[in-house]
Amino acid sequence: MSEGLSRGPGAAGVPLRLGTRKSLMATTQSQRVADLLTERTGRPVELVGVTTQGDVSKALVAQMGGTGVFVNALRDKILSGEVDFAVHSLKDLPTSETPGIALAATPRRDDPRDALCAPVKLADLPRGARIGTGSPRRMAQLRALRPDLDVVPIRGNADTRLAKVTDGELDAVVLAHAGLKRIGRLEAVGEVFDTDQMLPAPGQGALALECRSDRTDLLELLGTVDDAATRRAVTAERSILAVLEAGCSAPVGTYAAEIDEKLHLTATVAAYDGSRQIRLSASGHPDAAEQLGRDLADRLLAQGADQLMGERD
């Protein structure tokens, strides 16, 4: 479509190429960001579907350490110049920096909470009900809330998981509210967990725009959809993960939000069996988000967080 045209900083009107996975969740969140960018800057944005190895082989996703395989494929396309930028679910991004890649913007966050997908609330599930999740964080917190439940490890995309409830294989599954909203499946929600009951994954509900770090023109343009309060909150949350040297598959829950110009941060580290949980809170100046997270992580470690995370049943 735009073949052969100059893509330099002066090329106003040339569509930006947004590399995206082809799943419904990915294309929905990419299109939302595309529309917002065009609305704010007048610049057209076209979606470029990218098939990753992870989309082709489910076994490979597990083998390569989860969602990182999707992230890496999109980053490769950015570095090679095939696409200009990508939109990721922030919680799927590793905390380590990637040479040549910049986090250009974090748009305003959606609901960060987890949701119980069942015809009833958690308290109304019968004793011993089967509840599916692949996340050690959700597993541990569910077991702490309802030790009598049978927590079943499952895989697959949100639709596959929801189908297990509809067809009666499971009584419930737990998924991110934000993802369910993006794929239009909020009707499946029986209860949205309060953060007092279940702390979300660091960055849950937030999106991340990435582009090449040497594209200063693009960094400025993408920066128009950045939400500073979201960035501060997810910075605090992710700095906990970084200190704990944990990823999205660790039993670590966090939630940060600004209230009355203070940043409040709560984090939990749980044993895999939910038998023990350390949960701590702190608040501080929003501009010191990273330090707030680091200090809280140090306090978690001082109370034995690394030992807890190392225990598996």
Ligand SMILES: NCc1[nH]cc(CCC(=O)O)c1CC(=O)O
């Ligand atoms: N790891 C999969 C994943 N990555 C982002 C979302 C949902 C959207 C979000 O949390 O921002 C999901 C599904 C889920 O956890 O239910």
